[in-house]
Structure formats: structure tokens, C-alpha cells
Amino acid sequence: MFRYIVRRILITIPLLIVGSFLVFALVQGMGDPLGEWKLQQPRSPEEIAAAYERAGYNEPFFERYVTWVGGFVQGDWGTTIIPGSGVRDVQEEVMHGLWTTFRLVVGAEILALLIGMAVGVIGAVRQYSIFDYAATGAAFALFSMPVFCIGLMLKSAAIPFNDFLESIGMDRWITTAGPPPGGFSGSFGHQITQYIGTFLLPTLALLAIQFAFYSRFQRASMLDILGQDYVRTAQAKGLSSARVVFRHAFRNGLIPVITVFAVNFGTVMGGAVITETVFNWSGMGKLLIRSIYDKEPYMVLGVVMVTAVIVVIANLIADILYARLDPRIRLA
Structure with a gap:
């Protein structure tokens, strides 16, 4: 197992390098990253030249790539100019x-x-x-609905509910526009209530779509496993239905679902763009969209590389779980 993990890590290193090079090359076509900054107010040629020199934009392509990779590995991901906020650290x-x-x-x-x-x-x-019919119908209905549609429906239901709470002398509980800027305050119980009210709607919106996805995969995988010879043998031996399902079928039926979960989790961690936009959360998705719009290459590179690392780690964990779930799988 240890050798397998080391080998997988060594394989992913060149993959990440190739991926970073391709992304770095594509990002260069975004346009002038300091164009908006130059238009904010009159800049002298010396000031503009110093800004390009400080950001490293006047260096050759390969030299910039090597410099960026070396800094990224060491924790220096560069800086970016955010309108209204000045120069900010990309890693932060x-x-x-x-x-x-x-x-x-x-x-x-x-x-x-x-x-x-x-x-x-x-x-x-x-x-x-x-x-089965009800679950299948609900799964297909949720799976076919856009995330923003589910989010807007939840917000539309939360507003009158908050109005009702306010009419009976209680605070508005469900938050429809992201967490409070100053964080949660008050007693521990009040903070828990605030936390639930803040996370309830976006969690339900994401849960609805992902639940439909996982339930269909789990059902299809279990139907395939329940038709296998070893399951019928276990039933013929007189084992209880619960033991046959959970001891012999369920573990093997988890393998496709774990694969989908690993890939999906890494991808969603790269930014639930629509959900973050609907509920006004400043996460990875909104950060990536803003960076592309503002032509911030180092910020885009930081988001993409972090997402790539998360996907690699999630897939590595999924591969390790395979051997635990199904003894027939060997990781030699």
C-alpha cells in the first residue's frame, strides 16, 4: 500500500507540471492584466514600467513560467491588484x-x-x-432542474418564512445572502442557530442536485451486484436478507459511487459558481470568475492549481478505499 501511494504521488507530479504549463499558456491570452489599473488614473511611463517589472510581466514566457512554478512550490503565489482593495496576496x-x-x-x-x-x-x-418509483421520479426531477432555479425557489420560500417569524416577535432566521461580514456573535446556542440559518439554503440547493446524482449511481450499482453469482450463493446458504445486502452486496456496490464522489467533490471544491452567486458567497467559484473578468493571471493560476491538487488527492483516497471495500482489488 505504501509503495502504491508513493508511486501514485510520483505519477501525479509530472501530470500537475504539464497541467500547470498548459494553464499558464492559456492564461497568457487573457489580455493585459494591468489594463484596468492603468485606466483608473493617469500613470507615468516610469510607474507603468515599474509595475510590469514588479509583477514580472516583461520577462520571457518560459522564464515567467519557471519563476511562477518555483514561487508556487515555495508558497509565493504572487500578488494581484484588486480594484478598491489595492495589492493583495494571491495565496491569501x-x-x-x-x-x-x-x-x-x-x-x-x-x-x-x-x-x-x-x-x-x-x-x-x-x-x-x-x-422506487417515487425516488426515481424525484431524482430525475431534481437532476433536470438548474441549480439557480432550486436556489431561487428556496429563497422565495425563505423570505415569507422570515416575515412570519418577525411577525410573532422572533428574529429573521434564514439568511439568503451569505454569512454575516463580522461573523457569528452572541452565545454559543445563538451562534449555532445563526450557523444553521446561514448554511441551510445553499446546503439544500447543493444537496438536491448531488442527492439525485448519487442515488441513481447507487441504485444502478446495487442492481448489478444483486444479480451476481456470489450474492445468489449467499442467499441460497440461508443468510438473512440484511446480511446479504449489507455484508456481501453493499460494500462492492460502493465502488462506483466512491469514484463519482471523489471526482465530484474535487470539482465542486473548485467552485460552486452558480450556488455561490445565487446566495452571495465569496468562494472559489466567484473568485475564479472575478479573476477572469479582471484579467488576473496569477489568481486564475492559483485557483486552478489548488483545484487540481484537490482532485488528485480525492482520487488517491478513492483508490485506497477500493482495496478496503473489495478484497479482490490489489494495489500492487
Whole structure:
């Protein structure tokens, strides 16, 4: 197992290098990164030349790439000019966006996985039952709806609910526009209430789509496993239905779902752009869109590389789980 992990890490290093080079090359076509800065107020030629020199934009392409890679590995991801905020550190901005997205995504992904697996297993065991038809219909309905549509529906339902709470003398509970700027305050119980009210709507929006995804994969995987010879043998031996399902079928049926979860989690951590926009969260998605719009190459590179590393780590963890879930898989 140790040798397998080391080998996988060594394989991903050249992949990340090639990916970083391609992204770096594409980012160079975004336009002049200091164009907006030069238009904000009159700049002297000396000031403009100093800004390009300080940012390293006047160096040759390969020299800039090598400089950026060396700095990225050492923790120096460069600086960026944010309108109205001045010069900001790229690593600080990306880590702030990553933490915001992580808080937004991790709860929704875990809940969606657990609920989706449970619904998928029950739907496979009770195939063509009323529950199976209802779960299938709900999954297809949610899967076909855009995320922004679900988000707007949730916000539309939350506003009159908050109005009702206010009419009976209570505070407005459900937040529809991101976490409070100053953070949560008050007693521990009040902070927990604020936390739930803040995360409730975006979590439900992400959960609805991801639940539909995982439940369909789990159901299809379980139906395939339940038809295998070793499952029928276990049933013929007189084992209970629960033991056959959870001891012999469920573990093997998790493998495709774990694969999808690993890839999906890494991708969503790169930014739930629509959800962050609807609920006004300043996470990785909004940071990436803003960076592209403002032509900030180092910020775009930071977001993309962090996302790539997360995807690699998530896939590595999924590969390790394969051997734990199915002893027939060997990682030699």
C-alpha cells in the first residue's frame, strides 16, 4: 500500500507540471492584466514600467513560467491588484475562497452521499416498488432542474418564512445572502442557530442536485451486484436478507459511487459558481470568475492549481478505499 501511494504521488507530479504549463499558456491570452489599473488614473511611463517589472510581466514566457512554478512550490503565489482593495496576496485570497467553499460544500456533499446511498440501496432492493418509483421520479426531477432555479425557489420560500417569524416577535432566521461580514456573535446556542440559518439554503440547493446524482449511481450499482453469482450463493446458504445486502452486496456496490464522489467533490471544491452567486458567497467559484473578468493571471493560476491538487488527492483516497471495500482489488 505504501509503495502504491508513493508511486501514485510520483505519477501525479509530472501530470500537475504539464497541467500547470498548459494553464499558464492559456492564461497568457487573457489580455493585459494591468489594463484596468492603468485606466483608473493617469500613470507615468516610469510607474507603468515599474509595475510590469514588479509583477514580472516583461520577462520571457518560459522564464515567467519557471519563476511562477518555483514561487508556487515555495508558497509565493504572487500578488494581484484588486480594484478598491489595492495589492493583495494571491495565496491569501485563494485560501480564503477555499475555506469559504469548503464550509459550503463539505456538509452538502456528505449529506447528499449518505442520503443518496440509502435511497439507492432501498430502491434497488425494492425494485419497482412505490418507493422506487417515487425516488426515481424525484431524482430525475431534481437532476433536470438548474441549480439557480432550486436556489431561487428556496429563497422565495425563505423570505415569507422570515416575515412570519418577525411577525410573532422572533428574529429573521434564514439568511439568503451569505454569512454575516463580522461573523457569528452572541452565545454559543445563538451562534449555532445563526450557523444553521446561514448554511441551510445553499446546503439544500447543493444537496438536491448531488442527492439525485448519487442515488441513481447507487441504485444502478446495487442492481448489478444483486444479480451476481456470489450474492445468489449467499442467499441460497440461508443468510438473512440484511446480511446479504449489507455484508456481501453493499460494500462492492460502493465502488462506483466512491469514484463519482471523489471526482465530484474535487470539482465542486473548485467552485460552486452558480450556488455561490445565487446566495452571495465569496468562494472559489466567484473568485475564479472575478479573476477572469479582471484579467488576473496569477489568481486564475492559483485557483486552478489548488483545484487540481484537490482532485488528485480525492482520487488517491478513492483508490485506497477500493482495496478496503473489495478484497479482490490489489494495489500492487
